[in-house]
Amino acid sequence: MEKSHVINFKSRLKGCLIYGAIGDSIGGKYEGTATNLVIDFSGDWSISDDTQLTLATCEAIFDSEKIRPEKVAARFLDWYNRGKLTGLGASTLKALRELQIGGHWALVGRSGDYAAGNGAAMRIAPLAFKRKMERHTIKDICTITHKNDEAYTGALAIYYAIVRAIDGDWMGGDNLIEKILDELPDTNVKDRLIELDQLKELTIAEIGLRYKATGYVVDSVPISIFAAQKINQIGIKEIFTELVKIGGDTDTTCSMTGQIIGSLIGDENVPSDWMNKFIGLGIKDSIDYLVGNWKE
Template sequence: MTHGSATLKALRDLSAGAHWALCGASGEFAAGSGAAMRVAPLAFMLDPEVENDRRVVRDVARITHRNEEAYAGAVAVIVAIRARARSSVRDLLDEAAAITPDSAVRDRLLELQTLRKSPATIATEFGNSGRVVDTVPLALYVARSNMSLSLETLLAEAAGLGGDTDTIAAIAGQISGAGVDCADLPWPRIQQIAEIAHVERGVNAFTRLLS
């Protein structure tokens, strides 16, 4: 089950009157990346090292994915974004693994942390499927390996890895974007987004909420 179908199931169940905590997909096929791909804004509001904040992250993941791996992936992404936003980041995979709960996602982060191979080689050797254990560690690896590249170049490389390209590129881009100056964003391409005005309204509302 992909993150798209898990979200569709949750929306259908909610519409039918089910409790939000019971709407998410469960079991092995719920170990998808939908929660990890959508939690980026929470990185600016929640600290995964605080118990109550972790509970919020778990609930956000649970809405669509009642699976501990999906939750672990969401935590890893939030930690990586917070780390990338700081000027003194040590190692994205190391920092994420230090806070991510015990899981296959954490094990993969630790395994990749010691490697210095190309992202393409990592994708081939470890997988680039839509399973969270593949997408999140790979996305963090891409972000760590390309910290000196422009965001546009990084996204192109992430998308070129194959597999679940939209998820891998989205997560890698969110992490890397946290450390990019606004002036260095690829504005010509951003302005080509069909509903960019709607996106900008959402961003402006969110930044007002933070201020």
């Protein structure tokens, strides 16, 4: 990355959404398949809930400074009712079914250990592009689907990773984890991040041999942030390749890592082959509109 070049806020937001969708598409082709595959970036791309719920969140918050959880929940339900959500996890699905029959956003969804999925973290990114954000709002947005401290901390970790990129505090080096640790409550997510921070010399593949990248937020969020830290060393194509080879919840790990990296590098230099396939996803006009009318 060229460090002297200033990347503006809207380019970062667009980069976050585009690279998140690209990661979702690339990772989605290999979700749950065997490791050590030859990774093919061509072929058909399609997005899943990671991108869909991130865009639904954008729709709920883009035009006002204040974020209202009931509006976010209403957008989720709207996408669900129109059959536009694919690959939903159990906690999110439970919340949507309860919203559909009139449940209140603060009461629907899962709680307890089984709510510790990555479904809140995967869709939290747009909140990092709001300047006046309070922690209780982030928690409210998480709890619509996931009432669990690990799921919340995972979302908080993604949120702060993106904030550090937007603010220019993180420039693509292997110090992203240490720049967010102080913000996180004591949880298993934080403990895993501390472990990975001590293993920063290892490759993504080597981390993948020690830890899984399941849909459990303690597994997938820390490894996604760890992977983003490799951007200056190996580039985004190699990062996605290594994340796919680790296996597990690959659409979500690639999407979250893509969101963090996109927030760092912006949308100006998306590889042309990827851009063409991204356009084929049919969400470019919507993203252009949301970013163009975004209120910080």
